[in-house]
Amino acid sequence: MLRATIKSLLARKLRLVLSGLAIVLGVMFVSSAFVLTDSLGGRFERLFQTVNQETAVQVRADSEAGAESPPLLTDADVTRLSQVDGVASASGDASAQGVVPFRARDGKAVPSSGAPQLGVGWAGGGDLLQVAEGAVPAADTEVALTRFTAEQAGVGVGDRLKVYIGPRYESREYTVTGVLEYSGGRPSLSGETMVAFTMPEAQRLFYGKTGVYGGAALTAADAISDDDLKSRVAAVVPAGFEAVTGAEIAEEQASAFKQLLTFVNWFFLGFALVALLVGMFLIFNTFNIIIAQRARELALFRALGAGWGQLTGSVLIEALVVGFVASTLGLLAGIGVAYGLQAAAGAAGLPLPEGDLVVGVTAIVVSYLLGVLMTVTAALIPAIRAASVPPIAAMREVTRPDKPMLGLTVAGSVVTGLGVAAIAAALFGAPLAAVLIGAGVLLSIVGVALLSPALTRPVAGAIGRLVAWGTAGDLGRRNALRNPRRTSVTAVALMIGVALVSTVTVIGSSLRSTVRDLVENDIGAEVMILTNSQQLPDGREGFDPARLREVDALPGVRESIAYHFSVATVNGQPQQFVSATDLGRAGPMFALEEESGTVAPSGPTEALIDTNTAGTLGLTVGETATVEGAKGGPRTYTIAGIYKSQLTAGLLLPESAVETFAGPLAMQGFVALDEGADTDAVVAGVERIMADYPLVTVGDQESFIAQQNALVDGVLAIFYVLLALAVIVAFLGIVNTLVLSIYERTRELGLLRAIGTTRRQVRGMVRVESLLIAVYGCLLGIALGVGLGASASLALRQQDLLSVVTIPYAQLAGLLVAAALAGVLAAVLPARRASRLNVLDAIAYE
Template identity: 35%
Template structure:
């Protein structure tokens, strides 16, 4: 039976190629994601293999674990003192200690005076190590830096920017902008999130002055004397440092660093795998259709097998053997293409200077096994219903007609589909009144249930929908025959349309969410920013030096400057944003709607909370909220509850309180009021000239500020739509596949049509109408469901940053029109093949 299945595959090369394509694409995306993740992880471990000291001491963060503040928000990082390093040096078993400083938030300017583009990766500043044994980077060329007029730059960044040893460069640090000479080049860093990122090194004293503005170290590397009991030394250090220090071995630091990198970059692999799963799910419809049609076309062949003594089980095995062959070859090719996908991702990272760390592609046993399990498993699972029906087929019935789904099974399928649609509707109506992320998750699950229900009930829906969709094509013979062909097997038509429906549902739903998020940002900025004519902020939300506000205030035409600072905090284990403002900022520059209490308490050390946070933690004026920051736990009294506010999300405190609970002296946004009669155009150039030492600082009006706030949303939407394009491609292949096999199935019928006078052009039009009908059915169902559930998610998230619903009608209409065009293009090859069939041979086909 396996040999028979293999011979059947080889004798129908076209059907084999069409079925194979879906498997290859699905497996390639899965394999590519796994190979890229394994390559990245292996390179990280290789990079970490020779790093860190025997023991590493770091300060404990109030947010839990070892301090990990990297300068990407406005919190002061916990630090250790030089005295502690000296005390550890004097402990028995300790050979040497090396206090060091590592912080993010720097910017290197290129030769044109513009910040180099790091594509979202922070630029780090580090102190020069005392000992090679504890260093996380090494000197490549030149000499170590000395004084605040010298730096060392990692060799990768130096090569990309064209800088060499001896060149003068400008660097923006958290405390100001300096001009320094490159004294040497170093290897990229190999510590935590700084591994492979742009790295600038200073001597120890200069690093503290420029990065912190005060004395302190973020870690102490400890080298042990030979043959020392490491655990005993660690215990002595813990007793000396007390609960404020975290003591780890070099191996533990490596493991924690890998975990930190997984958290930072692992999400990308998860997204790729998610869309790989979507691609496989869509591919399964193509494979199910293919095998259903193959069994239908081979009904007489299979019936003859039964007639000459083949058992039901043997017939089933024959069909499954074909699936195994297709799955095996598809998995092999998919694995090879997956390596190509991973190579393209790696090359993209290298082009963006994000190949950190780098290494050869790693194709591990787990990836190989997963690829074959996925490819063969999905193919066999998709082929199983057709194989089972083939085994149950009556030889006499099969010789008379094609296989069809038994009426009872068809009714059960439709009833179950309608039941799922009803459950999705109940879930929708019961959840729509709720609010927050949990409600959005429930609606998402309801949407998946509804999509599944529509897929199962597709034959019933498609039977009537096809009649309506073919009305615009008129009552010509090609139109009537095209409609009849689409209606002939409603289950197959619905399955083909379902692949496109799922893809368009995702595209439309995400389109509604992205457009609503952008509209909400615009409205939030308009409503939250009142009297401010100009907003000054760092590029991509980076903190600005505290000196910037004074520079802006000194420019002619500026009436006043309001500061806002923000850092990450926690309330009851949940991450929140803590914002520090001048109290006067809430009376004009930022518009607030007080719902409970008064803003007067802000200056006295109390806090303001937004309504979503107050509702979540049952907060009212007079109650105490415990806010955890890098510096520890802080009990603060609630003075006011305000409506949800785009600029103030979470807990709001005065600038004095912000500094007291661990906030740094860098600003997030400056709200600038101008003198009466002065316009933005009049002060923009003087402001930019005054801020020449801070080229990354952006000076914008409200419209430009809102546009910049929408940037991450636009990027996310574009990435998601690019990934979903793969699923749409597979859906298009499904239409091509169905039509091509349908032409093969109807070869004799097409020959008869040509014999009675149908012209080739009419035949092509008939196939095109069938294709367009299938494409429109899937597109309209998908667009409608996507808009419905996207709108529902927006509704429940209306108080969590998505207050405005915006349905992108043009985008959705364009999707439907593109689907119609896709239907025409998908029919081109099958229609051409049908039109070129030899009439006599077609009529003689059995």
């Protein structure tokens, strides 16, 4: 039986290729995710080891040090550390992030691709960093730059450079005296920018005085290990500091980066599993068709004495081989994709740390496990059906009618009803709303999949009457409806991908409409000042709110308001979002809707809170909230009012609360204009006033809408690209089903050609069949996706995260047209094969 199975496989190579393509693509996604994240993790792990290789022990502020008054080392402290037995050298460190150079050509800040933007006090680069051109800074008005920084800023030795100093919240100009390179001539380690000042200038900029350091790096004498030196240094470090080895620092940095990569990995794996799920439908349909084609062959085995287990095993072995071969090809393709993505990142100007491609054991094991397991699982039911072929089928043709679909229809209706009920319960405020929506989505997809065979004849039949013309079209329609189970399984594979795309499209459209609705109807400002924050907001990124006094002096400006944002501990609960602004003017500016109390408090210790946060914290009007920010200690505020707003949320504090934030900068600003004021002129004036702040952008309402919608579109584009894989797999399923059904209908096609059907008519018949499957699957997906997307949008609206729910009919219609065109393209190969069958060979098929 095993030999017969192997011969069957080798005799049907095309079948192997077609049935394995879906698994190849799905496994490619899985393996590329693992290989990419493992490779990036390895690159950055080596980077952190390189950066810290010259440091035996680092003395740094301990984790208990607060933002209000971070501890500093003095020259005397550094000298004392250098005298510890086993210390070869000790050097103080003065460094900070948020030191941003400006471009010479247009005065704009050098953008960050996620890498840090550093400022350091030059104390010698050791073996890691050397001077490539010019000299190191010798005066407080001079700086040196890494080559990557100089290229990004468009400056060289002798040029003037404007630099934003994050710790001082201001910009200054310096003369570039030198260009630095890392060992091996590298312009950058990982796309970071670095500006090197004299040590005294760095100390003044970062700490407000000279002779102090944020930490110290120690090297060890030859006879002592890093761990032993750490123990000795730990006994003499000043209060507020700790000693750690260079290896421990590298491990901490690598661990933090790998934690981020883990999230990225699971994100991509989610889409890979969707593609593999769609692939399972393809495998299931493929083996169903194959079993139908091999009915007499399998019956002959039964007649010769093969048992139920042998026949089932033979089909599963075939599935195992398909899964193994497809997983191997998918793994290799994934490795290629991961390599290509890293190369593309470098070509796009996003330099990565040096390193090799890492193909870990996890990537290999998971790729084979998922690919093989899902293939064998999908083939299990067809394998069981194969064993049930009666031996009599070997002697004569036996037609095995389709089983009644009543049970499947009832089950589908019940499951769909449960899904709709779960979503409805969540929308009407039942507990565990997120869980109910998730369960409702899953049940709805499964329910519609179960219902699809019963829907095939009425829905696909109606579609066929619209698009099928002439004899060939009518034959194609009848072929699609002949086996509703097969048609529905092929269509459901497409339905899943289209449903997810449609869901994302509806949510995205609602987000875009909400942005426009809020800006045009709720924001009481015509000009907005925004900060493209690179970290969790805490008042250290943005602009000086005092600059708004200059904004108020511009012609046409009626008033302006600053909006500060941070994270604090509220009533003992950490990581709560809080904001501070002029509460007396916040109501009309942010469209605060009064739920209870007042939205215009006047007392210095009064605050506002939105309805959702009030429920989470258990606060009502008149109760108090104790807020503890980064500095200044806890402050208590009385809740003066509870509000609803689409523009802001959380605890709204008076402007005096900014004193407790880590920094004094405002994250946003809103400028209201006089009637008939020149908006463009005001925007230009505000841009000049905010020119010193690299992360700040200024625009009118339309530019604000465009900016926010660009963010939405960027996120949606990622989802569309990732979901496209599932849709591609589904269309491969249509090709697969049609090609295999051509083999099944060889005699029928030969008879059609014998009685005068032309090759063109045969091709048209197959095209109609493919078109019906594609449009039917797409319509199911759109209907399901619109329902799910609208439900999710309504849930978000109940949470005040959306104000408008819209259905993008034009986009959905475009999706349907694209599916129809793809259906026609999917029929090219099967139609060509069907039209070229030799008539005599086809008639004499058996």
